[in-house]
Amino acid sequence: MAADPIDATQIACSPDDARRRIKENWIRVCDEVAQAATQTGRGATDVRVVGVSKYVDAEVTGWLVKAGCRDLGENRPQVLMQKADWFSANEPDVAGEIRWHQIGHLQRNKVRRLLAFKPLIHSVDSERVLDEIHNEAISQSISVDVLMEVNVSDEAAKTGLPVVELPGLFERHCSRVASADSGEFGARVIGLMAMAGWGTDPQQARPQFARLRDLRDQMRQQTNLALPELSMGMSGDYAAAIAEGATMVRIGSSLFSGVLK
Numbered sequence: 001m002a003a004d005p006i007d008a009t010q011i012a013c014s015p016d017d018a019r020r021r022i023k024e025n026w027i028r029v030c031d032e033v034a035q036a037a038t039q040t041g042r043g044a045t046d047v048r049v050v051g052v053s054k055y056v057d058a059e060v061t062g063w064l065v066k067a068g069c070r071d072l073g074e075n076r077p078q079v080l081m082q083k084a085d086w087f088s089a090n091e092p093d094v095a096g097e098i099r100w101h102q103i104g105h106l107q108r109n110k111v112r113r114l115l116a117f118k119p120l121i122h123s124v125d126s127e128r129v130l131d132e133i134h135n136e137a138i139s140q141s142i143s144v145d146v147l148m149e150v151n152v153s154d155e156a157a158k159t160g161l162p163v164v165e166l167p168g169l170f171e172r173h174c175s176r177v178a179s180a181d182s183g184e185f186g187a188r189v190i191g192l193m194a195m196a197g198w199g200t201d202p203q204q205a206r207p208q209f210a211r212l213r214d215l216r217d218q219m220r221q222q223t224n225l226a227l228p229e230l231s232m233g234m235s236g237d238y239a240a241a242i243a244e245g246a247t248m249v250r251i252g253s254s255l256f257s258g259v260l261k
């Protein structure tokens with residue numbers, strides 16, 4: 001599924017054109033996100049755009065950062081870590097401003113090293129991974145923000161926790177946090193994430209986004225967690241996601257349009 005990220009010699013145009021196109025794309029996407037946000041009565045900057053840079057290598061990712069993007073999403077933890085190291089070495093001035101987002105499946109054996117990069121982890125899709133992040137964060141004396149990824153489509157092929165597992169998982173997690181003396185350290189669940197899946201049209205995606213928001217509201221009622229964040233919406237369906245309350249949209253291909261072959 002994950003093709004290797006392309007580099008500056010493999011793009012569809014000259015590097016100068018690519019930089020210009022990425023900048024135009026970034027401005028256009030931000031405008032459209034701002035417009036969709038204000039239509040729901042929120043502020044123009046209330047919905048955060050996570051630039052999904054998995055399609056391109058670190059250098060081309062740097063062009064997106066130059067365009068103004070400071071939130072970068074990667075689906076493979078290995079690549080996230082390599083790129084973060086690349087920015088520290090090659091773009092030290094902006095490296096500290098970048099917020100990394102782990103948006104793809106995370107294996108437990110990658111958790112320990114990933115935490116050093118202070119990512120927001122969107123894709124916690126099992127209780128085992130949540131426990132691993134929690135334990136590891138406590139042992140490193142840090143707090144890690146995470147989102148639980150939920151399968152809101154009821155299709156077996158889709159990623160994320162089955163909806164029926166959410167109440168039990170939240171209950172056990174909250175009672176663990178309450179009974180342990182770990183202070184502010186550990187995994188902090190700040191919301192939910194879902195994918196409508198590739199090729200789903202926005203009309204079909206919208207009820208799935210509404211379902212994720214309802215689940216968030218239910219988990220809020222059941223626990224005393226604030227759960228402010230809803231990460232939902234990609235290039236093809238982010239307007240629908242924002243209409244249903246998305247606070248973060250994960251956008252890749254729209255930002256690289258005209259640049260990728």
Ligand SMILES: *Cc1c(COP(=O)(O)O)cnc(C)c1O
Pocket residue numbers: 052054075103104195234235236250251252253254
């Ligand atoms: C690739 C990816 C995206 C971005 O998808 P686009 O359609 O390219 O905008 C968003 N979320 C996840 C989890 C992804 O893997």
